[in-house]
Amino acid sequence: MRPCRVALIGATGVVGGEILQLMEEREFPVQTLTVFSSAHSEGQRLSFHNRSVSARTLTKDELQNIDIAIFAAGSEASQDFAQHAVDAGAVVIDCSRAFRLDPQVPLCVPEINAQVIAQHDGMIAVPHSLTTQVALALAPLHAAVPLKRVAVAAYQSVSGMGHAAMRAFDQQLRDMLNFRQPELDVFPHQLAFNCIPQCGDFLDNGYTSEEMAIIDETRKLLALTELPITATAVWVPLMHSHAAAVTLETEQPLSPALARDLLDEAPGVVVEDDVSRLFYPSPVRTNGRDEAYVGRIRSDLSVPHGLHLWVVADNLRRGVALNVVQIAEALAAA
Ligand SMILES: NC(=O)C1=CN([C@@H]2O[C@H](COP(=O)(O)OP(=O)(O)OC[C@H]3O[C@@H](n4cnc5c(N)ncnc54)[C@H](OP(=O)(O)O)[C@@H]3O)[C@@H](O)[C@H]2O)C=CC1
Numbered sequence: 001m002r003p004c005r006v007a008l009i010g011a012t013g014v015v016g017g018e019i020l021q022l023m024e025e026r027e028f029p030v031q032t033l034t035v036f037s038s039a040h041s042e043g044q045r046l047s048f049h050n051r052s053v054s055a056r057t058l059t060k061d062e063l064q065n066i067d068i069a070i071f072a073a074g075s076e077a078s079q080d081f082a083q084h085a086v087d088a089g090a091v092v093i094d095c096s097r098a099f100r101l102d103p104q105v106p107l108c109v110p111e112i113n114a115q116v117i118a119q120h121d122g123m124i125a126v127p128h129s130l131t132t133q134v135a136l137a138l139a140p141l142h143a144a145v146p147l148k149r150v151a152v153a154a155y156q157s158v159s160g161m162g163h164a165a166m167r168a169f170d171q172q173l174r175d176m177l178n179f180r181q182p183e184l185d186v187f188p189h190q191l192a193f194n195c196i197p198q199c200g201d202f203l204d205n206g207y208t209s210e211e212m213a214i215i216d217e218t219r220k221l222l223a224l225t226e227l228p229i230t231a232t233a234v235w236v237p238l239m240h241s242h243a244a245a246v247t248l249e250t251e252q253p254l255s256p257a258l259a260r261d262l263l264d265e266a267p268g269v270v271v272e273d274d275v276s277r278l279f280y281p282s283p284v285r286t287n288g289r290d291e292a293y294v295g296r297i298r299s300d301l302s303v304p305h306g307l308h309l310w311v312v313a314d315n316l317r318r319g320v321a322l323n324v325v326q327i328a329e330a331l332a333a334a
């Protein structure tokens with residue numbers, strides 16, 4: 001891999017922090033590293049390979065002489081600045097929803113469709129983290145037996161909403177444990193000791209924006225534009241790791257045993273499925289892990305060719321940062 005001049009936009013956020021940590025762990029060859037935040041965190045010092053780097057406010061002029069510009073700062077910042085980075089010669093890897101469904105922008109989870117990296121025209125997007133983990137489990141099954149329909153029930157942790165939500169959730173827990181009424185500034189309702197069936201904003205069709213992200217991005221990632229797929233997404237009172245109950249139908253029979261074998265062989269997936277030992281994935285055990293964990297693999301008794309899966313993954317690390325760093329590695333190796 002050739003050393004790269006890297007810009008990380010949103011470095012003081014939870015995804016940005018995870019990307020920095022993974023680049024360090026995987027010894028990504030960084031020639032220069034420039035980190036950006038909003039004006040609010042300007043000057044905040046971050047550590048990379050025991051060196052201290054200071055967060056700067058992003059301006060268009062700052063995006064010169066960069067090989068890889070990683071945007072982890074929300075869709076507004078991506079819309080305002082990503083094209084400038086491309087015009088100045090960088091390849092943008094974008095974590096936001098801004099360009100995920102743009103037909104000109106490849107949407108990539110390297111274990112599923114690494115080939116699209118070479119097709120970029122300056123920009124590559126990574127999916128919503130729940131999309132990543134569900135698609136990692138669906139892809140190897142579909143390759144063996146075509147999918148007919150998918151239904152996803154998503155149990156999303158608070159870190160999926162970023163650092164402000166994590167602080168607000170922490171405060172809600174403290175308030176509740178001290179018999180105080182929690183404040184509702186970030187969340188529409190109490191989330192501590194509760195669930196909120198609203199991830200993102202409501203759309204005219206009754207779904208939320210994150211439910212539609214799971215639907216549309218899964219279709220694009222698996223190159224199955226017509227796949228019948230539906231989703232319900234719920235915030236649950238956990239700090240880290242998303243879980244999903246996935247119900248799928250296939251065109252021909254797919255036994256739980258074959259599904260287990262296919263998933264066992266699949267890159268980025270670990271099968272934990274032995275109910276005789278009460279062995280199945282759970283969020284606390286997937287934190288900090290690089291794979292999507294799959295268990296509770298069983299037939300759906302209500303249809304002829306149906307399966308249930310329970311898929312759990314660290315949303316920050318497996319869901320987004322690992323995708324970003326693997327794409328950067330592929331670019332650096334090209
Ligand atoms: N959290 C998750 O699980 C996932 C998140 N994503 C996407 O990743 C992106 C980051 O999310 P997340 O880390 O959770 O969010 P956070 O709120 O934790 O972090 C946002 C980061 O962006 C910075 N920022 C905001 N506006 C600007 C701007 N105009 N210019 C430069 N920096 C800016 C913030 O700086 P400051 O510190 O000053 O506020 C902060 O560093 C989002 O687009 C999100 O959709 C994608 C998949 C999963």
Ligand SMILES: N[C@@H](CC(=O)OP(=O)(O)O)C(=O)O
Pocket residue numbers: 095096097127128129130156159160161200210213315319
């Ligand atoms: N909540 C999403 C991150 C996000 O903010 O997605 P979007 O950019 O689609 O709103 C996740 O956990 O992955």
